[in-house]
Every structure is written in structure tokens, then in C-alpha cells.
Amino acid sequence: MxxxxxxxxxxxxxIESAESWLRGALAEAGVDLPEAGVTAVAEALTRAGALPGGAQPVQLPGDLAELWLVRDRSAELHRAAYTGAARRVPLPDPALYDALYDRHMTPAAxxxxxxxxxxxxxxxxxxxxxxxxxxxxxxxxxxxxxxxxxxxxxxxxxxxxxxxxxxxxxxxxxxxxxxxxxxxxxxxxxxxxxxxxxxxxxxxxxxxxxxxxxxxxxxxxxxxxxxxx
CATH class of the missing domain: 3.40.50.1000 (HAD superfamily/HAD-like)
Incomplete structure (x- = not known):
């Protein structure tokens, strides 16, 4: 060879664990979430497949299915697919969806x-x-x-x-x-x-x-x- x-x-x-990922995004956005909430939200995000490099979605919503198949063909498609998956999970601040996506692109993640x-x-x-x-x-x-x-x-x-x-x-x-x-x-x-x-x-x-x-x-x-x- x-x-x-x-x-x-x-x-x-x-990639870091879903909890670490969520904590990093919360800190960056200056949003507080009770400890029990962090665990529950991290588990829900994992099931949704929202963490790039993490687990696949347990069930992919129909409106995301086609996008998911081509998500790696452009930066725009990739962000849309993963923030779309994350939006299946209620978060205390809408800005967190983009904060989560941005967090996973950092070397620390x-x-x-x-x-x-x-x-x-x-x-x-x-x-x-x-x-x-x-x-x-x-x-x-x-x-x-x-x-x-x-x-x-x-x-x-x-x-x-x-x-x-x-x-x-x-x-x-x-x-x-x-x-x-x-x-x-x-x-x-x-x-x-x-x-x-x-x-x-x-x-x-x-x-x-x-x-x-x-x-x-x-x-x-x-x-x-x-x-x-």
C-alpha cells in the first residue's frame, strides 16, 4: 500500500457525548437549564439524531427524509438537516438550535x-x-x-x-x-x-x-x- x-x-x-454537547451550547448561549432537564433534553436530542457524528435518528420525520439522504452534499443542507432534527426537541431558547450546531464544529467537541x-x-x-x-x-x-x-x-x-x-x-x-x-x-x-x-x-x-x-x-x-x- x-x-x-x-x-x-x-x-x-x-464526537463528545450529547450531554457535553448540550452543556457547551447552553454555556455559550448563556442559558440555564436544571440538571434533570439537561439529561432529559440530551436523551431526546440523541433519539432525534440531532448530534452530527452521534446516533442516527430513532425515527426520521417524513419531511426530513429526503434532506437526510443528501445532507452531506453542502454546508447548507447539512445545517438544515441537523437543526431540523434538533427542532423536534423543545428547547428553552430558539437560539439554542443554531448554538448546538455551531458547537459541534468546534475542536473542543x-x-x-x-x-x-x-x-x-x-x-x-x-x-x-x-x-x-x-x-x-x-x-x-x-x-x-x-x-x-x-x-x-x-x-x-x-x-x-x-x-x-x-x-x-x-x-x-x-x-x-x-x-x-x-x-x-x-x-x-x-x-x-x-x-x-x-x-x-x-x-x-x-x-x-x-x-x-x-x-x-x-x-x-x-x-x-x-x-x-
Whole structure:
């Protein structure tokens, strides 16, 4: 393998808990909510699928169904989908819906998996080129910079910047071209068998990791080093 492509959420990084996300937005907006209310609202937002990078909606309302399928094709669609999901949950201040969305785009809302830095650094030392290919509606580069992982990434291919989302092979082809890498010598690492598995149509090898909280997956990326050789 001469190149490795990584997914972002659930692969290299994990979003904070729904409670932490809600508390951060409440603090930023200067809104108070009783402790019992924080827990209940966080659980309702989780069921609604309102936290990007978090759980999928338990039940997607009909008026959001079509939007949800294409939410990663632009920044506008992404915000509309997730704030639309959040608005299914009553909040004490209407400004909180946008505050919640804005909070999830901050570096503080994300934590790298414990072995992410080691794996990326080792790939760099071996001369293996690295790309990040993500279905997303915002610029995740500041997250990588803040957590010290940006020096190990050669290219970022983000769905909203290209109007194409995984599993469309064109997104993986764009990444391979940016890395000057033959797809047949490229490994795609991700947590979504449908979305990330789309790289196989291009000829890439594919390796899946479990989408788990950071504390529950300390070394899930290390097998990548053996696969690359």
C-alpha cells in the first residue's frame, strides 16, 4: 500500500457525548437549564439524531427524509438537516438550535482516538501518503490542527466541498488523484460499511473499525499498520 484514506467521525475522531454537547451550547448561549432537564433534553436530542457524528435518528420525520439522504452534499443542507432534527426537541431558547450546531464544529467537541496520532505518525515515517475522506458539511481541518494531527495528513476530501458524498466512488477517486496514488495500492479505513465500503468499487482495499467511544477503543487503528506493511 502506498496510500491510506481515513474517514473522520468514528474512525480518527469521536464526537463528545450529547450531554457535553448540550452543556457547551447552553454555556455559550448563556442559558440555564436544571440538571434533570439537561439529561432529559440530551436523551431526546440523541433519539432525534440531532448530534452530527452521534446516533442516527430513532425515527426520521417524513419531511426530513429526503434532506437526510443528501445532507452531506453542502454546508447548507447539512445545517438544515441537523437543526431540523434538533427542532423536534423543545428547547428553552430558539437560539439554542443554531448554538448546538455551531458547537459541534468546534475542536473542543471532538477527541482523537488514543492511537490515531501514533498510527498517522508511523505512516508518515514509512512514506505512506494519507488522506481524509469525509461525508461532512463543514471544514474539519481546524479540528486536526488543534489536536496536532494535521501535519500527518496530505489531503482532505470533504463531501460538501465537492457536492458528492460517499459511497460515490468519485470522492475516493478525487482523494487518490490528490495523493497521486493508484487506488489498487490504496487502503480505505472507516466505520461505515456502506459509505466507506464504496471505495472498493474503485479497487481500493477496505478496512473497517468499530464506531465506539474513545475510551472503549484504545487501539482499533493499529491493525492498519500491519495491513500497510
Amino acid at each position: 502506498t496510500a491510506v484514506l481515513f474517514d473522520f467521525s468514528g474512525t480518527l475522531f469521536h 471532538w477527541a482523537p482516538y488514543p492511537d490515531a496520532a501514533e498510527v498517522l505518525r508511523t505512516l508518515r515515517e514509512r512514506g505512506v501518503r494519507v488522506g481524509v475522506v469525509s461525508n461532512i458539511g463543514w471544514d474539519l481541518r481546524p479540528v486536526f490542527r488543534e489536536h496536532g494531527l494535521d501535519p500527518y495528513v496530505d489531503t482532505y476530501v470533504l463531501s460538501y466541498e465537492h457536492g458528492v458524498q460517499k459511497p460515490d466512488p468519485r470522492l475516493f477517486a478525487t482523494a487518490c488523484a490528490a495523493l497521486d496514488a493508484d487506488p489498487r495500492g490504496t487502503l480505505m479505513v472507516g466505520d461505515d460499511r456502506r459509505a466507506d465500503g464504496g471505495a472498493a468499487a474503485l479497487g481500493c482495499a477496505v478496512h473497517f473499525v468499530d464506531h465506539l467511544p474513545v475510551a472503549h477503543r484504545p487501539d482499533g487503528l493499529r491493525p492498519v499498520l500491519d495491513l500497510v506493511g
